[in-house]
Amino acid sequence: MSQVSLSDIFSNYANGTGVFKDKDTLSADFTPENIPHREKQIKEIALMLAPVLRGEKPSNIFIYGKTGTGKSLCVKKVSSTLVVAAGAASKKVKIIYINCKMRRVADTEYRLLAQLMSSFGLTVPFTGLPTKTLYDQLYTTLESNGGSIILVLDEIDALLEKVGDGLLYNLTRINQEIKGAKITIVGISNKASFIDNLDPRIRSSLSEEEMIFPPYNANELKDILMERSKTAFNDGAVDYAVITKCAALAAQEHGDARKALDLLRVAAELAERESGHRVNERHVDIAEEKLDKDRIIEIIRAQPKHSKLVMVSILSLFKKGNKSMHTGEVYELYEKAAAQNGLKTLTQRRVSDLISELDVLGVIHASVISKGRYGRTRKINIQLSEKIVSLLSKTLAGEFPEAFINL
DNA sequence: AGTCCACAGGAAGGGCAGGCGA
């Protein structure tokens, strides 16, 4: 491509009136002025946290609802308003928001404590200190800081699955350990069942107040998209049918507003790249496939080598016409693939875990079945479109060409 | 009803890398 046409592209982009007015407002992290269909929940959270304005400690709150139901958004909205109100009332209130699912940030007890410390401006080495030392430092910091602290632990279920409930026990007891500061925990979880598996003492302490965020239906999703579209797009850039389609597709997937927003954003990006000024339903179709594809490829790329080799084995069996396969078959092929790549093979026990991780990530579908006299195993299959399977094979073949030729 | 298979999956612990304080 010549220099001239490149600069044409950029100048057209810079000067042109594209589809977007303010793309950021379509991001899942954006906190809009108005959150449709969550007025009741916002009011409830606000009333639960309001005691901090009188210097009292609010009850701990446990919130659950599926992905994209607006839990984090509502909590963020209430907390930001609360901080302003606290300032006006001359009350010391600090809100700490931690996403426990962020890998290598807050997904272990040590890292979560380190994150907490860093929100008070203290740096903690990413490993090395005994946990007790961290707790001691935290207590000292909390005491000297004083005031009310609201600790929002988003995706708390992910953390508890990894580290057990000892951490929560310690956190819920902080108020008995320190003087001068009051800490309130707001736990947000995607899984309602998570609370049932907790130690009863922790359960009663964590969920002094409980809230459920129901999934959005297609009409509610439509309202959300309409609301965001006002600020995100130029006038007339998005057809009403496009909004309806994004809402309908996301409603099929447990009413996930995040998915609806992603679909709309990607569809608009596609329209803009086609130098069009209008987004249509075709763009939404392409966007849906692109989102799916990107997600799967991204997940596989991020996997460690052995996990990728397990995936290579599953794909090979799938391509040989096996619609479903069992752990034993996959392990046999994995052993071959590992040997061909000069890697030491992992045990079947470990590979079994890798298979269930791939299942959790949504790349494969694996369910435990019994074949009676022929044992218990996992039945594994792939529920991805042909296009994605072939793209996935290409991606992995780039990394393990030998394995793909020889299996 | 009892046996047996092929694993699933829990528990315990080893080995390694990275960091701290003495």
Place this chain on the structure above:
DNA sequence: TCGCCTGCCCTTCCTGTGGACT
């Protein structure tokens, strides 16, 4: 430098299990 702490990945050992077969 050494001992101790952490997280992480992995192995080993073990018990449990659903249902076809005897």
